[in-house]
Amino acid sequence: MxxxxxxxxxxxxxxxxxxxxxxxxxxxxxxxxxxxxxxxxxxxxxxxxxxxxxxxxxxxxxxxxxxxxxxxxxxxxxxxxxxxxxxxxxxxxxxxxxxxxxxxxxxxxxxxxxxxxxxxxxxxxxxxxxxxxxxxxxxxxxxxxxxxxxxxxxxxxxxxxxxxxxxxxxxxxxxxxxxxxxxxxxxxxxxxxxxxxxxxxxxxxxxxxxxxxxxxDINKIDARFPVQTVLRPQHSEFIDYRGYAGRIASGIYRVGDEVVVLPSGFSSKIKSINAGFETLEEAFAPMSVALTLEDDIDVSRGDMIVKPNNQPKLQQEFDVMLCWLHNQPAKPRGKYLIKHTSNEQKVMIKQVVYKIDINTYNRIIEDEVLTMNTIARVTLRCSNRLMLDDYKSNRITGSLILIDEASNDTVAAGMVV
Structure with missing residues (x-):
């Protein structure tokens, strides 16, 4: 149906x-x-x-x-x-x-x-x-x-x-x-x-x-909740309320579930789930909700709330398939901002592993210049670790964009491999 x-x-x-x-x-x-x-x-x-x-x-x-x-x-x-x-x-x-x-x-x-x-x-x-x-x-x-x-x-x-x-x-x-x-x-x-x-x-x-x-099509197995903001409403009905708001990238969350906050590794249990003023017993992707935890631990924007027995990879250096979107070519070993879910930090294009000829699907090894519409496998190195999944298993936590710090233009879109 x-x-x-x-x-x-x-x-x-x-x-x-x-x-x-x-x-x-x-x-x-x-x-x-x-x-x-x-x-x-x-x-x-x-x-x-x-x-x-x-x-x-x-x-x-x-x-x-x-x-x-x-x-x-x-x-x-x-x-x-x-x-x-x-x-x-x-x-x-x-x-x-x-x-x-x-x-x-x-x-x-x-x-x-x-x-x-x-x-x-x-x-x-x-x-x-x-x-x-x-x-x-x-x-x-x-x-x-x-x-x-x-x-x-x-x-x-x-x-x-x-x-x-x-x-x-x-x-x-x-x-x-x-x-x-x-x-x-x-x-x-x-x-x-x-x-x-x-x-x-x-x-x-x-x-x-x-x-x-x-x-x-939505991944209901791997629980991934990127925190977008921390809610501290100044309201008499919500004294001491501390909610972590965001959109569930994948998986299902229920009240009472044990969870781990990454990258810190602190653990707790879900105390409540709210969608606006409505209280829920469970929430799943792609719902936007606010979670509260039983323990008062440090959680901020860019963190990810996951399950203890099913966690993404914490990586500072990793490979992506990158599509270059900008009319200005990539700078050799260029430094950019990376945006992955709600996490934003500095990143460097460490190496162009190969480019793809999208007419023949052949790999081009020697040429490392990334120009507009180029699709290539590149190695990125971030200033801090990111919580990553392979793109083929999770299109949200496996995707990212690169941003030029000076112009704030989005210059590339990437898929974690």
Whole structure:
């Protein structure tokens, strides 16, 4: 049974002109998720440009440059709801120079929709986006083979592309991959089943999105509670109240549980769990709560409350897969700020182990220059120890960002390996 309040985040990716924005426009249009004034504006613009019908892509292409060029540059976020589920869409760019935008849009996604043009089949960009989706451990991959109307809805073309994708993706780590033949422009297999592709026995895209099982995507085993702030309310009802507030990254916490505060190693038991003024007996990821402990021990922002028999690694030096986001290259042995959950401190890029050619997946050993959109394995050294998990087991406690101290710009995103 699907919880109709459950939120599904998904990202779209594909080569330029594969129809990502049109597909999202079709989803919004056919689910009646567009405001009347926006619909009227896009209809008027479509007529002015001489289009036969409504240009569905314009519902997502928000930047003026995008509308003029007909391409997606930034990550465009859109929201819609059906009776079964709520959705957040990240429409990410297809150009090679916007790889960093895909990393940003996909980092919190439950699912990735990778579009393939039925006329062109699997291209370099398809492989690049599949690799990034694999690197980011997106749990569900939906390969939409689009523009089937331009290949006469051919099952042979569809089967060939499925084989092409399966052949190269077998080298990647992907848990759940599905294939759907669609025509975003005409609406075939997007919201409603296609009447022209009887050979496809699967569900249309919206039905797949509504029924994806995502509850198990959240790690319920490893209890991780990064402390964001300490609550000391000046209120007569809360005299001597000292709560540790934050968002549970993973796992389950119950009143009476024995816990350990890292990095100090002090132990205690959970005295109470509060969500606002509500008192709970248990809380689990991704709830935002405040915990109180039975013992008055020193806990502050950046600490992590965990279980005694299940603790993250305390490491000062470690390797990450890093995607460089900034237009300024990384400084050799550069010093930055690292932000990991609620912990912020100084860090140095100690070594570039190798870079990855995301067209061939080959490792580049000699070249250590990190420029925008580069993905590389690097060794970081922090000023103090961090509480880390491997990214593949915990996407929150296994991820981090690097920040330039002078400009306060986010320069890189990393995944602990």
């Amino acid at each position: 699907i919880d109709n309040n459950q939120l599904l985040r998904f990202t779209t990716a594909g080569s330029v002109d594969d129809g990502k924005s049109t597909l999202i426009g079709r989803l919004l249009y056919d689910t009646k998720s567009i405001f009347e004034d926006q619909l009227a504006s896009v209809e008027a613009t479509s007529v002015r440009k001489g289009h036969e019908g409504v240009d569905l892509a314009m519902f997502t292409d928000g930047l003026r440059d995008e509308r003029e060029q007909g391409i997606t540059i930034d990550v465009a976020y859109r929201y819609f709801t059906t009776p079964k589920r709520k959705f957040i869409i990240a429409d990410t760019p297809g150009h090679i120079q916007y790889t960093r935008n895909m990393v940003t849009g996909a980092s919190t996604a439950n699912a990735a929709i990778i579009l393939v043009d039925a006329r062109h089949g699997v291209m370099e960009q398809t492989k690049r986006h599949a690799f990034i989706a694999s690197l980011l451990q997106i749990p569900h991959i939906i390969v939409c083979i689009n523009k089937m109307d331009l290949v006469d809805f051919s099952q042979d073309t569809y089967d060939t592309i499925v084989s092409q994708f399966e052949e190269f993706s077998s080298k990647l780590y992907m848990k759940d991959v599905r294939f759907i033949p669609i025509s975003a422009l005409l609406g075939d297999n997007v919201v409603n089943r296609s009447g022209t592709m009887d050979w496809y026995q699967g569900a249309p895209l919206l039905n797949v999105l509504e029924t994806l099982h995502i509850s198990s």
